[in-house]
Amino acid sequence: MHRHRFIKLFMALCAGLCLAAGPAHALTAAEATAIATGETDVRIEALNKAMATADDKTAAFIQAMADGEVKVAGDKVFVVKDDKGLDPVSGAAVAVPGGAEDLVNNNRMRGALDNALAALKLFSKDDKLRLEGVKALLKEPDEARLPLVEKALAAEASPAIKAQLELARAAALLGSADKARRLEAARALGQNKTPETKLLLNERLKIETEADVKGQLQASLQAIEAALVWGDKLGALFSGISLGSILLLVALGLAITYGLMGVINMAHGELMMIGAYATYVVQGLFQKYLPGAFDWYLLAAVPVAFAASALVGAALERSVIRFLYGRPLETLLATWGISLMLMQGVRTLFGAQNVGVETPRWMSGGVQVLSNLTLPYNRLVIIGFAAAVLLGMAFLIGKTRLGLFVRGVTQNRPIASCMGVNTARIDTYAFALGSGIAGLAGCALSQVGNVGPDLGQSYIVDSFMVVVLGGVGQLAGTVYAAMGLGILNKLLEGWTGAVLAKIAVLVFIIIFIQKRPQGIFAMKGRSAEA
Amino acid sequence: MTNILLPTPAPLLGRKAWSLFLLALITVGVLAPVFNLLVPAGSAFHLSDYGVALVGKIMCFAICALAMDLIWGYTGILSLGHGLFFALGGYVMGMYLMRQIGRDGNYKSDLPDFMVFLDWKTLPWHWTFSDSFIATLILIIAVPGLVAFVFGYFAFRSRIKGVYFSIITQAMTFAAMLLFFRNETGFGGNNGFTDFKRILDIPIATPSMRMTLFVLTSLTLLGFFLLARWLVGSKFGRVLQAIRDAETRVMFSGYSPLPYKLTIWTISAIMCGIAGALYVPQVGIINPGEMSAANSIEIAIWAAVGGRATLIGPIVGAFIVNGAKSWLTVTAPEFWLYFLGALFIGVTLFLPNGVVGLVKKLKGEAQ
Numbered sequence: 090m091h092r093h094r095f096i097k098l099f100m101a102l103c104a105g106l107c108l109a110a111g112p113a114h115a116l117t118a119a120e121a122t123a124i125a126t127g128e129t130d131v132r133i134e135a136l137n138k139a140m141a142t143a144d145d146k147t148a149a150f151i152q153a154m155a156d157g158e159v160k161v162a163g164d165k166v167f168v169v170k171d172d173k174g175l176d177p178v179s180g181a182a183v184a185v186p187g188g189a190e191d192l193v194n195n196n197r198m199r200g201a202l203d204n205a206l207a208a209l210k211l212f213s214k215d216d217k218l219r220l221e222g223v224k225a226l227l228k229e230p231d232e233a234r235l236p237l238v239e240k241a242l243a244a245e246a247s248p249a250i251k252a253q254l255e256l257a258r259a260a261a262l263l264g265s266a267d268k269a270r271r272l273e274a275a276r277a278l279g280q281n282k283t284p285e286t287k288l289l290l291n292e293r294l295k296i297e298t299e300a301d302v303k304g305q306l307q308a309s310l311q312a313i314e315a316a317l318v319w320g321d322k323l324g325a326l327f328s329g330i331s332l333g334s335i336l337l338l339v340a341l342g343l344a345i346t347y348g349l350m351g352v353i354n355m356a357h358g359e360l361m362m363i364g365a366y367a368t369y370v371v372q373g374l375f376q377k378y379l380p381g382a383f384d385w386y387l388l389a390a391v392p393v394a395f396a397a398s399a400l401v402g403a404a405l406e407r408s409v410i411r412f413l414y415g416r417p418l419e420t421l422l423a424t425w426g427i428s429l430m431l432m433q434g435v436r437t438l439f440g441a442q443n444v445g446v447e448t449p450r451w452m453s454g455g456v457q458v459l460s461n462l463t464l465p466y467n468r469l470v471i472i473g474f475a476a477a478v479l480l481g482m483a484f485l486i487g488k489t490r491l492g493l494f495v496r497g498v499t500q501n502r503p504i505a506s507c508m509g510v511n512t513a514r515i516d517t518y519a520f521a522l523g524s525g526i527a528g529l530a531g532c533a534l535s536q537v538g539n540v541g542p543d544l545g546q547s548y549i550v551d552s553f554m555v556v557v558l559g560g561v562g563q564l565a566g567t568v569y570a571a572m573g574l575g576i577l578n579k580l581l582e583g584w585t586g587a588v589l590a591k592i593a594v595l596v597f598i599i600i601f602i603q604k605r606p607q608g609i610f611a612m613k614g615r616s617a618e619a
Numbered sequence: 620m621t622n623i624l625l626p627t628p629a630p631l632l633g634r635k636a637w638s639l640f641l642l643a644l645i646t647v648g649v650l651a652p653v654f655n656l657l658v659p660a661g662s663a664f665h666l667s668d669y670g671v672a673l674v675g676k677i678m679c680f681a682i683c684a685l686a687m688d689l690i691w692g693y694t695g696i697l698s699l700g701h702g703l704f705f706a707l708g709g710y711v712m713g714m715y716l717m718r719q720i721g722r723d724g725n726y727k728s729d730l731p732d733f734m735v736f737l738d739w740k741t742l743p744w745h746w747t748f749s750d751s752f753i754a755t756l757i758l759i760i761a762v763p764g765l766v767a768f769v770f771g772y773f774a775f776r777s778r779i780k781g782v783y784f785s786i787i788t789q790a791m792t793f794a795a796m797l798l799f800f801r802n803e804t805g806f807g808g809n810n811g812f813t814d815f816k817r818i819l820d821i822p823i824a825t826p827s828m829r830m831t832l833f834v835l836t837s838l839t840l841l842g843f844f845l846l847a848r849w850l851v852g853s854k855f856g857r858v859l860q861a862i863r864d865a866e867t868r869v870m871f872s873g874y875s876p877l878p879y880k881l882t883i884w885t886i887s888a889i890m891c892g893i894a895g896a897l898y899v900p901q902v903g904i905i906n907p908g909e910m911s912a913a914n915s916i917e918i919a920i921w922a923a924v925g926g927r928a929t930l931i932g933p934i935v936g937a938f939i940v941n942g943a944k945s946w947l948t949v950t951a952p953e954f955w956l957y958f959l960g961a962l963f964i965g966v967t968l969f970l971p972n973g974v975v976g977l978v979k980k981l982k983g984e985a986q
Contacts, residue, residue, distance in 0.1 A: 409964055409968065412968055413967065417781060417782045418691075418781070419967040420967075421782065421916075422916070422920060422966075422967050423963055423964045423967040423968065426959070426960040426961065426963020426964040426967075427964060429956045429963065430956065430961065433953070433956035433957050433960070436953070437953065550789060550912065553786050554786075554790060557783065557786055588798075591794075591797055592797050592798055595791075595793060595794035596794060599794075602777075602779060603777045603779070606778065
């Protein structure tokens with residue numbers, strides 16, 4: 090209730106101010122002439138005055154001036170559209186005298202016009218335009234715009250825009266010549282705990298001369314900073330988890346091919362690249378044949394990416410890798426060769442340039458949790474996706490017959506063979522599974538980064554780090570290592586920058602492996618010295 | 620009392636090998652300079668400048684392959700960090716060459732151009748000795764040697780083996796590459812060092828200077844070959860091979876593998892560093908790209924193509940692969956990576972002993 094009364098009071102006050110400033114009606118001929126002719130300073134003053142009581146006609150007139158559609162003859166002003174003269178006040182068609190000259194606006198005047206137009210957007214019917222108008226005002230707070238902001242504030246229905254308008258009002262007051270108003274604005278802004286307000290207050294603090302206003306500014310700033318600290322911390326944690334989920338996706342496939350099967354698969358990154366390109370191809374097909382369902386192409390891309398990478402993986406296992414079991418260093422070199430050929434193959438097929446993979450509309454944007462913490466949907470989707478892949482894989486390895494065979498072959502190949510397990514076939518299946526998961530990772534990566542022939546190269550070191558750190562043959566270790574590395578990396582990034590954080594993490598891993606060569610979760614017993 | 624038959628130490632090189640060695644020495648030390656500098660350009664015997672530059676470059680790579688053979692072929696440790704040691708040697712040399720530019724750079728300053736560009740006023744501390752050639756020579760050995768020693772000490776002490784070792788050497792190289800890409804570290808960022816003008820105050824781009832570097836490189840290669848030959852034939856080398864074949868048994872026999880591994884690892888790194896230092900003045904550029912993972916793995920493939928644990932094999936392998944590279948990247952650039960990839964796969968699948976092994980096998984069948 091109090092708030093309403095306050096606003097009403099303010100409205101009345103404002104109306105009074107307007108009355109004092111000029112007649113309370115729409116655009117007049119005198120105003121139009123004053124804005125259009127004379128010295129720039131006088132014109133701007135007249136423009137500001139007219140803005141306080143602006144209506145549709147004023148807006149149309151200012152727009153016409155900005156578009157260069159105004160002519161002047163003596164003290165008469167005409168809007169000329171399609172060679173027809175219009176009276177700016179009545180809007181009626183009039184004849185333009187022969188001697189009418191084009192109105193000339195210098196840069197300052199043009200700036201003032203643009204600013205006025207932005208302010209007038211506040212009264213647009215379109216929410217987006219109104220928000221744009223407030224944002225523009227916030228960038229250059231001006232006390233002269235105050236009555237306009239008040240008016241818009243009274244009419245505004247959308248709470249989001251209303252909050253921005255309040256901010257704009259306080260920002261405009263902050264530049265006021267009246268000390269009491271500045272003080273009030275500084276106090277009011279302290280309630281609005283956003284990074285934008287912080288910037289605004291900091292700017293004022295630099296030029297403020299009055300000691301008590303300064304004190305209030307600092308107090309408000311402190312309050313805002315205290316509130317923002319949590320957002321920053323949670324933000325770092327979230328980006329850490331997000332990076333961790335990407336690392337997890339990237340490393341999960343390797344946890345099978347390397348962790349369980351012992352194949353040093355340097356082509357793992359290229360299998361991810363194949364998944365990403367499969368996503369690209371599916372996107373292209375949807376664009377061409379199913380443009381209506383384009384937003385849902387990702388759902389189709391996920392199985393395709395899995396299948397494409399799994400097929401390539403199975404082919405590789407059959408043709409090359411099965412001859413190299415038990416010779417890890419040779420596997421490393423051969424798979425490196427495979428990765429070179431796959432990369433070059435993609436270059437031949439799709440070109441050396443990055444290809445564009447669009448994020449579906451439902452994945453853009455985000456949830457605003459705190460004023461300075463927005464969780465993007467695409468990151469949230471990837472975190473969910475990583476969790477789903479992890480659960481699916483844990484189920485497959487832990488609960489199914491195939492998983493049982495894979496574990497059996499890993500633990501003791503001859504005995505598994507004696508029990509009637511076709512070990513060679515299980516190897517192929519397991520390798521295809523690991524490759525398919527790499528394809529899923531590639532599909533996810535296509536939503537957050539560039540898709541190009543080099544996509545895999547940038548992740549290969551990371552993925553091996555995760556698996557080695559987690560401990561070979563350990564799914565749980567891989568999860569902990571991925572999340573730990575992701576969060577550590579983002580926390581360090583906060584105070585050392587991205588590259589140094591990356592280096593620090595690598596050094597940390599190197600030192601960690603010295604201490605625990607078998608990773609976080611060492612295998613115990615017989616399989617330890619495998 | 621039974622007689623224990625100790626193997627008689629083999630001579631450093633056989634009679635035939637010595638004559639081949641001498642032939643190689645004469646070829647590079649006398650014939651190449653004569654054919655390049657004295658025979659006129661139109662003659663059929665003229666060795667082009669391009670040829671000298673190419674062979675000189677490949678010989679640097681051959682030194683790397685030889686170093687890789689000592690650590691991988693004879694000790695069974697696959698290093699994916701030799702590209703780092705190569706680049707470290709190259710960077711030490713590059714710093715000296717940057718100082719030799721003096722005031723002839725674009726900005727006419729005492730400082731190298733990129734520092735002027737970054738608005739630095741003084742040289743960073745690690746450039747202190749870069750104006751002395753003697754100090755540079757020492758640092759070319761000391762820097763890669765020290766890095767390898769410290770890294771190797773900790774890695775071997777905690778008995779990191781096999782693939783784990785390969786992966787952490789790769790991580791080390793990757794971290795170093797990121798570091799050298801930074802402008803603040805004072806190594807010229809991603810442009811690295813280039814535009815060299817002089818070495819020992821003598822212009823670097825003259826035919827005679829190029830020939831001098833070529834001869835130096837070939838002598839180094841031949842010298843290292845003899846050194847490696849001596850190393851692997853000695854008792855030290857035999858322990859290395861025992862470590863490669865059965866490390867646990869070596870330990871049970873009372874040997875600690877640590878000093879053996881550490882020594883050969885450091886020697887191998889120093890050889891790579893020297894190769895890098897010889898490489899930089901010949902190609903005229905060094906940048907962090909030399910530390911990319913691909914380069915280190917390629918060194919391994921040179922050794923594998925030629926034949927591991929043969930010493931001559933890796934040298935042959937370096938020439939085969941790089942010869943093919945410079946030919947293919949000109950005639951059919953898009954096929955080069957297919958070829959290299961197929962080479963990686965083919966050699967590991969079908970030629971476990973490399974080209975030298977194949978030749979030996981064919982000879983054996985013929986007899």
